[in-house]
Amino acid sequence: MITESKKILITGVAGFLGSNFLVKTLNEGHRIVGIDNLSMGSLDNIQESLDHQNFKFINGDVLDESLIERLDDDFDVIVHLAAFKIPRYGNAVDTLKINSKGSENMLELAKKLKCKFVLASTSDVYGMSPDIPFKEDGNCLIGDSKVPRWAYAVSKLFDEHLALAYMEDFDFPVVILRFFGSYGPNQNLSWWGGPQSVFIDCILNNKEIPIHGDGQQTRTFTFVNDTVEGIYAATTKPEANGEIFNIGANEEITILELATLLKEISDEPTTSQVKLIPYNEISAGRKYQDVMRRVPDNTKAERILGIKAQTSLKEGLRITFNWQKKVSLQKV
Helix, strand or coil: CCCCCEEEEEEECCCCCHHHHHHHHHHHHEEEEEECCCCCCCCCHHHHHHCCCCCCEEECCCCCCHHHCCCCCCCEEEEEECCCCCCCCCCCHHHHHHHHHHHHHHHHHHHHCEEEEEEEEEEEEEECCCCCCEEECCCCCCCCCCCCCCCHHHHHHHHHHHHHHHHHCCCCEEEEEEEECCCCCCCCCCHHCCCCHHHHHHHHCCCEEEECCCCCCEECCCEEEHHHHHHHHHCCCHHCCCEEEECCCCCCCEEHHHHHHHHCCCCCCCCEEEEEECHHHHCCCCCCCCCCCCCCCCCCHHHHCCCCCCCCCHHHHHHHHHHHHHHHHHHH
């Protein structure tokens, strides 16, 4: 247990990471105020926490400056998880505006309160860098501006630079977390949640499993409990202040192997077959660029935060598959 209770503001609290982080912080004895506009998050994700004496939920938007002005003035930490994700099929304007303006609004609050600010960033910022594994002080290699997918990476890079500039100019601590492929209970069940969400849905419903390109691109996937431990350490440890951390697992797998593994985990007959989809068919005729390898160097997180992914990919996917199967049955 912790020795000191903190008052923490969590944005995006009803989303995937927000809801899981909420449970962790409440269990550790902290007082939590959570904001979510429920555009992508769900009250179902935080239902069991809504009546907790140390939790207050606000249905609101991080773009609403009047709402932010009315918030409490005694937060110790702001954990900014609210964001709009990869505009693979459009929504680039939302991605750029929500991520940049939302982060600016929350940084203004941190500036006013002189409180710690933890920013959720993404492994996408490394772009197409050939320097594997990705190190926090390595280069970020973003592709062609005409490729819509890079809008998300650029928005998060801007957020990172903005947060570090606020820290330097206004003297309050900032921590930046670059997440690698988080998955698990409460994940979004569309592409927004990652390929594993879509693949599990296809297996459960005997649909074709769509894989972009030839499926040889690799990723590392991080079970949500391990991601949450990273967020929590960054939130509570002063040693994290002023730093950027990769938060992820090191078990590299191709997307084709991921589909095969999930079919094995299902333990039930399925007619689902893989369907390879050329890149030019997934982006409405526009140019598309993929990242062929995405693997973190976690040395810094292990050394400073004292955290390391504990859940094997197979075990984490098994838990996730069973959770998603249960959710699917409840919707029938």
